[in-house]
Amino acid sequence: MKYRAKIExxxxxxxxxxxxxxxxxxxxxxxxxxxxxxVSKVYNVLIDAQTLREARSKAEEMAKRLLANPTKDNYTxxxxxxx
Amino acid sequence: MKYRAKIExxxxxxxxxxxxxxxxxxxxxxxxxxxxxxVSKVYNVLIDAQTLREARSKAEEMAKRLLANPTKDNYTxxxxxxx
Numbered sequence: 001m002k003y004r005a006k007i008e009x010x011x012x013x014x015x016x017x018x019x020x021x022x023x024x025x026x027x028x029x030x031x032x033x034x035x036x037x038x039v040s041k042v043y044n045v046l047i048d049a050q051t052l053r054e055a056r057s058k059a060e061e062m063a064k065r066l067l068a069n070p071t072k073d074n075y076t077x078x079x080x081x082x083x
Numbered sequence: 084m085k086y087r088a089k090i091e092x093x094x095x096x097x098x099x100x101x102x103x104x105x106x107x108x109x110x111x112x113x114x115x116x117x118x119x120x121x122v123s124k125v126y127n128v129l130i131d132a133q134t135l136r137e138a139r140s141k142a143e144e145m146a147k148r149l150l151a152n153p154t155k156d157n158y159t160x161x162x163x164x165x166x
Binding site for chain 2: 020024030032039040045065066
């Protein structure tokens, strides 16, 4: 079966986010009232697995081993069956 | 009032996604059965607005004017009141 995992990796609070700061500045220059912008990255991964549980556990491993840096990143995972 | 808008910008289908291809290759090298990886970017923007409707309309404008390139990007927006 195929499962679609969405792994969102964001900076932990307190870490500087230069891209977010730049976007916030540009939005203010365009006249928008924004307070803060944080940029995160989403990896949409199509996984082969037997069960949803297995797919979720694989996605968790991928985040830990490759996609997120435990020193500076948080991540969230959602998995659903691919229609 | 403060609203938290989540603007997710992804490549339109058919556009090459070198970062996604690299991640897919690395995941395969690590032994995972993955088919495809697409990378998208999420801008979490804290917006000042009177109503949810106004916040959503501002977020839509921001995506069109600054965050997404209509030639190559799709975007989705979700907005909720900041607690």
